[in-house]
Amino acid sequence: MIRFDRATKKYPDGTVAVDELELEAPTGQITVLVGPSGCGKTTSLRMVNRMIEPTSGTIWLDDTDTASMPAHELRRKIGYVIQHAGLFPHRTIVDNVATVPYLLGTGKREARSRAMELLERVGLDPAFAKRYPAQLSGGQQQRVGVARALAADPPVMLMDEPFSAVDPVVRDQLQDEFLRLQGELGKTIVFVTHDIDEAIKLGDRVAVLRVGGTLAQVAPPAELLSRPVDSFVAGFVGRDRGYRALGFTESGALPTHDEPTARLGEAVPQGHDLVLVVDGEQRPQGWLDPASARGTVEESDLLRGGTLATQGGTLRAALDACLSSPSRRGVVVDEQGRLLGSLTAREVLDLIERDEEPA
Amino acid sequence: MIGDTFGWLTDAAHWRSTNFDTGIWDQLLAHVGFSAIALVVALLVGLPLGLWIGHTGRATWLVTVVNAVRALPTVGVLVLLVVVIAPNFYGRTNAGYLIPTEIVLVLLAVPPILSNAYAGVQNVPPAVRDAAFGMGMTGRQVLARVELPNALPLIFSGFRSATLQVIATATIASYVTLGGLGRFIYDGLAQQDYPQMISGGLLVAALALSVDLLLALVQRYTVSRGLTGRLPRAGRVRREGADSRSAVLTEELASQGAR
C-alpha cells in the first residue's frame, strides 16, 4: 500500500504543484492518477520514489516512511516506467532489463536469465535480447521498459504515462497486455495518465486531480462515471459517460428469444426478414437478406458488423450488440461463442432501468 | 622536386642521429613525447572537469571561458610564453622551450576535451537520465554507467581534435628552437633545402593521420554499438537522427580548432 499523508510540493517561486494530498493506493491494485496538465499528477507520482522530494507531508510505503531511507535504496524497491521508456541506448536489451538486479549485486548469469524470462513475459521475442534500443520500435521499447521495471520483482510500480507516446493501435494492445500481466502479478501500481479513457480502462481506482494539486474525487471507474462529485469531475470524465458506465454493470442472465438460423452452403430460406447465419458449431457468422441472395448461402452474401454480447457480460456489450445489429436484434452467445438467442434494445433498456431502481 | 623529396626521405642517413644532426627517428620520438605529455595532462584536467560540469550543471561559465581561449592565435601565445619563460633557463636545459610549449599545448588541448565531455553528458536524453536515477542509481553510478558511456562518442571526437591540434602545434614549436618533426621544415626553410622541408611536411602529415587512425580504431572498440548506429541492417529502425545528428555536429564543430 502507498499512502499520501498531506503530501505537499511547493516550489520556491510559490507555485503549489501538489497541495496536502491525501490518497491511498491499495496493495495489489492499479490506482490511476488522472487530470489536466498542471494538476500535479506526475509530481505526486515522482514524490513516491523521491525523484521529487515533498516539501511537507509524508508518503508511506506500507509502514515505512519513504523519507527514512536513502533515495537510491528506496528506488531500487520500486519499479519505474516512464513515457519514452528511457532505455539506456548503449546497453543491449537484456542488459537494460537486468539493470536493477545488477545494482543489487545479482550475478550476471542469474540477472540475465531472469531478464530473458521477463522479456518473454512482456511479449517480446528472445531474439531481441542482444539488440540495442535503437533497433526497436516505440511499442517494443515500452515493453522493455516494463520488463526493466519488473526485473527485481518490486511489489510496487510507478508508471508515468507509459503508453502515451505510441500509436493508438499499439497503445490498446499494450494496455490489454498490461492488464493480463497485472492479473498474473498483482502489483501495487500507481499509474499516471492524462487520458480519461485509459484511466477508466486500467484503473481499479481512479483519482481525479484538479489544477493546483488537489484531489477532486477518488473512486472505482464505474462510480466515477455514474456519480461524479462535482461539475469539474463530470466535465473531465466527459460525454457518453452514462453509456460508458454500462460497461461496468454486469448484465446478469439475458432474456433471449430463439433466433431462426441458416447455414453456409444451404439453400437460401424464404421470407423477407434478415436471417442469422451460423457455422457448423452454431457460431454466428453474419446476417443474410433472403431477398438479395439466390441459390445457396455464400460467405459473400453475409452482412457483417454486428457485435456479439456474451452471456454474463456487461450491459454495454448487450446494448451495443442490439444497436449494431443489421436486424436490430442483438445476438447473444455463450463463452464458447455459440449462439444462445437474440434480444432487442428495448429489452436491454428494461434491464437497465430495473438495475437502476434504488435497492 | 618530388624525386628530390623521395631521395631525401629514403636516405638512411637522415633517419639516424649523428653527433651533428638529430635523425628522423629521434625527432619523431621527441614529437610524440611532448605531444603525449600535453595530452595526458589535458585529459587529466579536462575530462573530469567536463564530466563534472555536465553532471552537476554547475560552473557552466567555465565552458564558455575555456572556449574563448580558442580565439587566441597559437603561434603568438607560444612565442610570448617562450620569450617570458625561456630566459630563466638560459643555457641550462631546453626546459626554457619545453615548459612554454607544454603550457601552450595543454592550453590548446583542454578546451575540446572539456567542452566535449560537458556536451556529451548534456546530450544524454533526459528520459535516460531520469530512468537511471529512477532505477535507484546513485549520482556516481549514473555518471559512470550511463552518462560517461553515452558521452563517449563526443569525448572521443574532442580528444581526437585535441590530439591533432597538439601534433600540429608541436610542429610549430620547432620554430622556437625545440626538437620534433617541425625541425626539418624550419631547418629546410632556413637552409633553402626544400626537399628536407617538404619531407618534414610529409612526416608531420603522416604522423597526424596515423595517430588519428589509431584513435579511430580505439573508439570503434570502446563505444557501444547501440550508440554508433553500426547495427545489423535487418534490425535497424528508421533513423530519426537528423536532428540529433546536427546537435552532435554542432558540438563536434565547436571542438574543431586551428591546426
Place this chain on the structure above:
Amino acid sequence: MSTAAAYAVPDLAAHVVQAASSSPGAFFSYFLDNRARTLDWLWAHTWLSVVPVLVGLLLALPLGWLARRYSFVYPPMMSITGVLYTVPSIALFVLIPPLVGLDPLSPLQVPIALSLYSTALLVRVVADGLAAVPQDTIAAATAIGFRPVNRFFKVELPIAVPVITAGLRVAIVANVSIVAVAGTIGMTNLGLLFDEGFKLSTDTPYYPPIVLGIVLCVLLALVLDALVVALDRSLTPWRRAVRR
C-alpha cells in the same frame, strides 16, 4: 628539472609583471612607429582569413548537396575531407607547392591550403545541415509546387543556414589563427609580428610586437565572428521571432 623550475618561479613572476606593466607605453609607441606596416599586415591577414572561407563555401555548397542527394557519396566524401582536415596546417603549407606545381615559397600556397581546409570543414556542415531540414517541410514544398532547384534555394538552404553559419564561424576563427602560422615561414600577415618579437627577444625579452600581434588577432577573430553572427541573424529572422 623540478629544481630548475622551482628556482625559476620568482624570476618568472618578475618577468610577467614586467611584461604587464611596461607594455602599455612601449606597446603603443611600437604600434605608432610601425603603424603603416602593421596595418598592411592586418589587411593581408584579414583577406587571408576571409577569402578562403568564401571559396570554401562556394565549393562546399554543391559538394554538400551531392553528398546529401546521393547517399553513397556521403561516406567517401566525409573520409576525404576528414583526412584533409587532419593534416596540420604547417605541413599542408609546405606540401601544397610540390602538389600543384608552385614555387616552394609561393604566396599562393597559404590561401590554397586554407581554402582546402575551409572546404573540408564546410562540406560536412552543408551536408548535415541539409540533412537536418525536416522531411515534412521538403514534402510540403514539393506539394506546393516547388521545382527541385527552386526548392533548394528557397526552402532547404535557408533552413540549413543556422548550421552552415555555425560552421562558417568555426572556419573563420580557425583561419585567423592558422594564417598566423604562415608567418613563421615568412608569409606576410600579422604572424610576422610574432616572428619579429621572437627575433628581437634573443637577448632580452621584447614584448610589444608579440602582444600587439595577439591583440590584433583576437580582435580580428571577434570582429569576423560577429559579422557571421550578424549575417546569420539577418538571414534567419524567424529564429529571432521565437527567441523572445
